[in-house]
Amino acid sequence: MEPGRADCTRALSPSRAADFMQCPLLYRFRVVDRVPEPPSAAAARGSLVHAVLDRIFDRPAAERTVENAAALVPGEWERMLVEEPDLAELAVEDTCGAADSLLERWFELEDPTRLQPSERELYVEADLDGLVIRGYVDRLDEAPDGRLRVVDYKTGRAPSETFEGRALFQLKFYALALWRTRGVLPSRLQLVYLGDRTVLWIDPTEADLRATERKIRALWSAIEQVAVSGDWRPRRGRACSWCSFQSLCPAWGGTPPPLPEGATRLALDPRSAGSVDSGQEARSAAR
Numbered sequence: 001m002e003p004g005r006a007d008c009t010r011a012l013s014p015s016r017a018a019d020f021m022q023c024p025l026l027y028r029f030r031v032v033d034r035v036p037e038p039p040s041a042a043a044a045r046g047s048l049v050h051a052v053l054d055r056i057f058d059r060p061a062a063e064r065t066v067e068n069a070a071a072l073v074p075g076e077w078e079r080m081l082v083e084e085p086d087l088a089e090l091a092v093e094d095t096c097g098a099a100d101s102l103l104e105r106w107f108e109l110e111d112p113t114r115l116q117p118s119e120r121e122l123y124v125e126a127d128l129d130g131l132v133i134r135g136y137v138d139r140l141d142e143a144p145d146g147r148l149r150v151v152d153y154k155t156g157r158a159p160s161e162t163f164e165g166r167a168l169f170q171l172k173f174y175a176l177a178l179w180r181t182r183g184v185l186p187s188r189l190q191l192v193y194l195g196d197r198t199v200l201w202i203d204p205t206e207a208d209l210r211a212t213e214r215k216i217r218a219l220w221s222a223i224e225q226v227a228v229s230g231d232w233r234p235r236r237g238r239a240c241s242w243c244s245f246q247s248l249c250p251a252w253g254g255t256p257p258p259l260p261e262g263a264t265r266l267a268l269d270p271r272s273a274g275s276v277d278s279g280q281e282a283r284s285a286a287r
């Protein structure tokens with residue numbers, strides 16, 4: 001065991017990386033304490049739209065119409081309710097109605113009759129010298145000549161120019177995992193924002209992805225230091241407004257629970273708590 005390092009598997013998804021960059025204490029609440037969060041209308045809407053955008057590609061190309069997409073909404077909502085009964089607290093008309101309009105916007109941005117994804121909801125995982133990076137890619141398009149396009153759907157609005165880099169970090173994270181495992185550098189990374197009908201894209205270079213790898217390693221080193229010291233500090237910011245943990249946060253007058261047994265191990269590999277990185281987790285940060 002290296003000095004100052006925990007002797008366990010180390011794993012990171014883009015959503016948890018985003019949590020730590022936003023606020024180390026937020027990362028702790030989600031990864032170490034696993035404090036349950038109330039159902040969020042935005043997250044439920046996002047999951048519903050993602051599910052329909054996945055299922056629509058089960059249909060033959062000519063049948064991928066906006067009407068057929070809307071027809072999938074009630075069934076997917078029912079399936080989500082079975083998996084997460086707490087979602088029943090949300091107003092079904094609001095959630096399904098909002099999903100319908102987001103899907104209509106998607107049809108204005110992309111034409112699924114002309115798309116044939118090679119993968120949907122693709123789990124990617126790569127080992128960076130002992131640090132496992134992983135996550136779910138919404139859609140992977142492969143051209144006849146082998147070029148790869150990584151596509152991610154967002155149900156919110158596109159970020160301002162200042163925050164574009166942060167939004168694209170998630171896709172570079174996936175691109176790095178694909179490059180390391182398949183040996184192919186994805187030629188395009190594309191974010192499709194349904195909230196304001198915007199498409200953001202970048203054609204990454206090897207230098208871009210090497211820089212992403214350095215950033216991930218530096219971030220991981222910071223997570224390890226905090227995990228070993230147990231010094232999970234709050235970082236107040238605009239995102240506190242929609243943080244579920246304000247009542248436990250010292251920055252807002254709250255008191256966090258005592259650190260659980262095995263906190264360092266839990267902080268470095270969420271799978272050690274018995275759960276693998278779910279699609280919900282992998283997507284939740286970015287919606």
Ligand code: SF4
Nearest residue numbers: 023234235240243249
């Ligand atoms: S309320 Fe703000 S400072 Fe506190 S845990 Fe949440 S994001 Fe961090």
